[in-house]
Every structure is written in structure tokens, then in C-alpha cells.
Amino acid sequence: MRQASARASLTPTSFRVSGSELTGNLTVTPPNGYEVSLSVDSGYTSSLSIPANGNLSSTQVNVRLAATTAVNGATGYDGNITVSGGGALPKTIATASSTVSPATLTLTANPQNKTYGTQQTTPVEGSTAFSAVGLMNGQTLGTVTLNYADGALLPTDAVGSTSTITPSNAAGGTFTPANYTINYVAGTLTVVGPPSVSYTEWAATNGVTGGISGDSNNDGIQNGVAYFMGVTGQATNPGLDADNVVTWSVNPSYRGTFEVQTSSDLSTWTRANPQPTPADGNLIYPLPLNTPEAKRFVRLLVTPN
16 A cells, blocks of 8 residues: 555555444554544544444444655554454454655745846745645645846846746745655746836926926936936936947836937937837947938937826
8 A cells, every 4th residue: 555645545445343242332543654434435533433332243444544644765654453442352453564655745936026226135045935736734834945046136137137046945834844755946037127207206306397308407418318317416418439329328217208319400300210229228329320411410309208
């Protein structure tokens, strides 16, 4: 008879009890790890009383390993079932040697997000950020240790970067680790942008006045562009670098749209094609070379929400 710690033995064994001139009930006591019942499917207990007074017709007693019997490796559960009481001499019935193998327990780290610009430490002990599948007999599990791999731990890791979260060291609760084969399954940590902040909220927080097109601190940069760039103090318009590239910083909390435009006369402005896409906290626009105009100007047009 073999079973996992998940449940009681699927197929109970049985023996029969009968007697005559009995003076009271018979008590059936199984050895450690077993349970007995008069019904094949239910009513199992660690000690069974069989009503008897006088004669007892042949009665079947069912025996099985209990669901709560601990894993015992290669050492079998065995011993004798004792039938006593009723004024009769005690009788013993040998049980078949039985083993209990571990049940499978799967622990999976929950997926997590990390806000851009923040740091993730590793390992994290005593975490409850996991799911458990396979706990038996109403048992509970307290915590695990989460180990984070490189890839999304640093404040400079870009939005969308990921790393694995591997659980280990399951502990606490009512479960006994030795009763389970534990499978640890990794989850994913993802870098996400901070919650967006409207222009109105940003301006109020930073004491900016004059509206989107205003210049609250008279530095030559419109308030709306300063909001896009995440600049709250004095700033300067970005210029061309040695590679003819213009770079704006990008406020990760910016809410709204934007457009890079070019002009040859500072009067007529045209949407740049293709439009650059923010990456790694910057908006980078390489000014086209070999254009027919003698001069080419570039600006950033923003429409905050």
C-alpha cells in the first residue's frame, strides 16, 4: 500500500471480527499512521469502537494510512492492529508495511512592477508575494525568500526592463517541508513608468505660473516644455552636439502629446519625419544632413494634458 501525503490510502485493506459471549464493545486500535472504520468510504478514526453485547456476527473493519501520516522515506509504516475489550482476550492482526512518499508542492513568485528610478534590493526574506499549489490537509505556508536577478534592479534600468524573481526557503505556517517535494517557479519583475502627473498638478507642486505657454522663471523655456523635460528650476534649450543631435530629457510622469518640428526660416514649421520616440529617459532627434536649406532649425512642440 503506497500513497502520497496528499490523501488517505485510495484502497483500504480489511479484516473481519466476530465473537460470542461478549460482555461489551470491542475496541480496534491501529498502529501509528493508520486509521480504521466500519465503512469503506468514510468514518475513519484512530480508534474504533464496535458495539457488541453477547454475540457479534462477522463484521468487516477497514484499514488505511491516514492523510496526515508523515512522509517516512524507505522506512515502512507497519505494526499490529489490536482488537480488545468485551471480556475477550486481545487479538492482533499484522498490517502490511506501507510507505508515504512526498506530495508535490509548487511555489510561484508573483509578478511585480518596479517604478523607474527606484532600486530593488535582493534577496527579500519573509515575503508573502507568492502562490502555492499542492498544500494538503488544509495546511498553510508562511513565507519564502525572493531572489531578484540582474536586469531591472537599478534606478537607471529603462521602462520595460525585466528580471526574474526566484523563490526559495519556504517556511512558516502549518506545513512540514519534509512531507513535500517543492518546485520553485520564477516570476518576473518589470520596470514601469511612474504614475503620470497632469500639467496642472505639476505646476501647482512646483510653483509654476503663467500657463503652458508662459515662462514662469524667465529662462527662455516655456512652462509646457519644462514640464515635458521634468525641469523645475533654471534650464536651457538643448543645442546641437558634435554629431548634429538634439537631446531633450523626458519627464517620465509627463501626460500629453509632443511633436518635433523643423524649419528653415523660423516662420514655417514642419513636422519632423520620422518622429523620435523617448528611450532611456531622453528624446533624441538627429538633424538631417545634406538638406537643401542653408540653415535648419528644430523645436519641440508640446501639448500637455
